[in-house]
Amino acid sequence: MPTERYNAAEAEPRWQKIWDERGIFAARNDDPRPKYYVLEMFPYPSGSLHVGHSRNYAIGDAIARYRRAKGFNVLHPMGWDAFGLPAENAAIERKIHPRLWTERNIALMKADLKAIGISYDWSREIATCDPRYYKHQQKMFLDFLQAGLVERRKSKVNWDPVEQTVLANEQVIDGRGWRSGALVEQRELTQWFFKITDYSQDLLDSLDRLDRWPEKVLLMQKNWIGRSEGLLIRFALDERSTPNGENELEIFTTRADTLFGARFMALAPDHPLALAAAQKNPKLAAFIAGCKRHGTAQEIIDKAEKLGFDTGIKAIHPFDPSWKLPVYVANFILMDYGTGAIFGCPAHDQRDLDFVNKYRLGNVPVVCPPSQDAKTFAITDTAYEGDGRMINSRFLDGMTSTEAKEEVARRLEKATRPLAKTQAGKATAPGTAAAGDRPVAERRVNYRLRDWGISRQRYWGCPIPIIHCEACGIVPVPEQDLPVTLPEDVSFDRPGNPLDHHPTWGKVACPQCGNKNARRETDTMDTFVDSSWYFVRFTDPTNAAAPDDPRIANAWMPVDIYIGGIEHAILHLLYSRFFMRAMQKTGHVGCDEPFAGLFTQGMVLHETYRKADGDWITPAEVKITSEGERRRATLAATGEAVEIGPLEKMSKSKRNTVGIVEIVQSYGADTARWLVLSDSPPDREVIWTEQGVQGAARFVQRLWRLVNEAGEIGGGAPAERPAQFSSAATALRKATHQALAAVGDDVEKLHFNVCVAHIHEFANALTVAIGDIAAQEIAADLRWAMREAADILVQLFAPMMPHLAEECWAALGHDTLVAQAPWPALQRELLIEDTITLPVQINGKKRAEVAVPRDAGNAEIEAAVLSLDAVKKTLDGKTPKKVIIVPKRIVNVVA
């Protein structure tokens, strides 16, 4: 039968149009079937898509289509993370308005997503730069403010003096602004914060409930939150030595056991006591200024020498009033962790040891490692940071480190000292001032997690709905005035925030007192805010009155499977988890975890190509020739030699991308989708090669031929399932149902590469079956089995190659859509064999096989095994020591 080649370029748009016209991917909120919410991280609309981007959409779509077939009411929406800096950069570089640039990119990328046939419910499309979206974000900001989850306070930021804007840490490269190249300054700015630290413990504890998240991500979040238990200790200061009579210094430590090894105290350069001392000591002031100049680049921190400055202040040891400790300002103490002050125990902390060795302060070991003799144990240039027995520690001697920590805490909790006259360092227990005496120490849990600063001095973001009034202070924009929309007429011809320069936008009357000279907040929100709740908005995307309808949101949420890159393992996912809690607290939703399941897909890699002059060349411009094992690349247009470079993640900068449009036009979307799902486990990297594309394209054609051949044989089959099947028909049916069982299992586990292998196996089996019967008269039962095989084969690959599947489905005579067909019912009885073949091991090495009835007892199996020639030969008449029979798996004879 001459079957024409499958023409993807013609067929794919035709089926996309039919899906679209029939609206079959629209999810209804009132559908009674069980829900399944599958979501791929929405993209930033940077331009057009390349096949590297397509992988997470291909994964998500395979899941969505499979779940639909399994009878779920599937929500599979898509939108645009549309605010952000690149739009402003485009405005500066190309003189195009950020909104126009963004809208144009959305149109381009939407066309790409449609061209690969992802089954989205486009009726729910949202863009975060749409006032109909950010209006609700502003409302929630105000709700959070009222609920005490938003704070305004001073904070240190990286300030680019040329761009006149705040830079994120990752925008600071070697201490310079990534665009301007200007030396970045540390500045104090008043910023808005979301109080994510209110939820530190909850965000940590709840990780245990996220049993469908990758371990790696859970661990990264746990480390990021960074809980540590310790002791907050109030050291008395010798008032005669302090600049303004300060008499107390609070420190945080996790190693209270090493208190008798203390040699010095150290303050962060921006600690209040350090600043107070600097006022009276110009040399100290100069030292502090020097510390601030150092950037935050990791290389610098790594190699930076531990530097300190002796303030002359003396601290008094909590267990010995006569023991005075010098107070230094040191460059390695961070103001925003703990209290910004420490006691230094050099013998048991490497940084402290480096410090004392520089300033010759000496050390006293107080923890003796189990393997060492207390009498001779000494520390020179490597601190011992492990556990052991206490030495040189008075009443702690002989205890373990753990016991000593507990003993110190117990004693210092009971000890009290009068309330500080002048507090040095952070206040710790507000409201206890009236009580008079306070304990010298408190047990304290500290977290690495910091509050989330959301202020950005940018135009293209969600305006913060606040008005500053000289009389009333901070005034929320009244709800009826929301949204606060961005002005259209802005210019980007000078540095800084265009909203600041706008002649009229910032001027507004105070909603409370009517003061005409009030001013709008000109900071906009971090774009991570936009992406922290969009998944809720998808449940009710056109709701004009509220961010969502809690009844609808609660029915859909949480997202059942969220698919995206590992690069979002911390910030986006942590912020979203916080935001759900804040939305729950303010009555917008009823659950706290947004994503029940998470899947982080691997990158798509491609070779890189470079000309002699160093310019990167795109794969499309390169011609590859092979001479035996060697591959050679030339520039197709000129024949110029091109160097083949290493595999890299597809990226614009290395130009090693393959565009969606070009691949869809030359091979079809299904080929591309198949390739990115087939070669590697989806959480690992996959390599895009021309051979891979050709292989996938060949398989597309092979499936098309195979289905047509099987369909022709199955064409004359009876509608009803025959009562009896011949052995050939039964064998085919077994192969069919084995494939069905395996593929279903693979998709559930998201093992798409194994799933692909099983489809290949089934295709191979079907090819053999067709070859075996081609010449014979074909009985009705075999025809029926062949049609069943063809139908199921098509349904198995339909989630991954949906267009080809529709074309095949139609060719098989169906007048329905395979996208709407229920998943085939598995006939388990076909998976059960009457006789099973067990491998037989002798002393753990496979030596033979034995065929036994499925329900054979152990005695019967043992007898069969012992009668095997290979076994008899080894045993040589002796009785085996043991025969291990693992039911339906293996037999091991121990000789």
Place this chain on the structure above:
RNA sequence: GCGGACGUGGCGAAACGGUAGACGCAAGGGACUUAAAAUCCCUUGGGGGAAACCCUGUGCGGGUUCGAGUCCCGCCGUCCGCACCA
């Protein structure tokens, strides 16, 4: 520095503690073609053998087990995350 993951043919990879290398790619041989493409068949971890088969093999060294790619301990290597976090 701290934390984690991984290490299997020429390559991408499979393998509930139970027959290591499924499936694909590449390579080689063959069929069909005037020829090419497409398609189909065969071979392909290493070593031995005419063959049946045998030996060996999952980074290295130990251990647990009837049985280890898989579990435990110690090395070596690669990758990732965090990082002056007291």
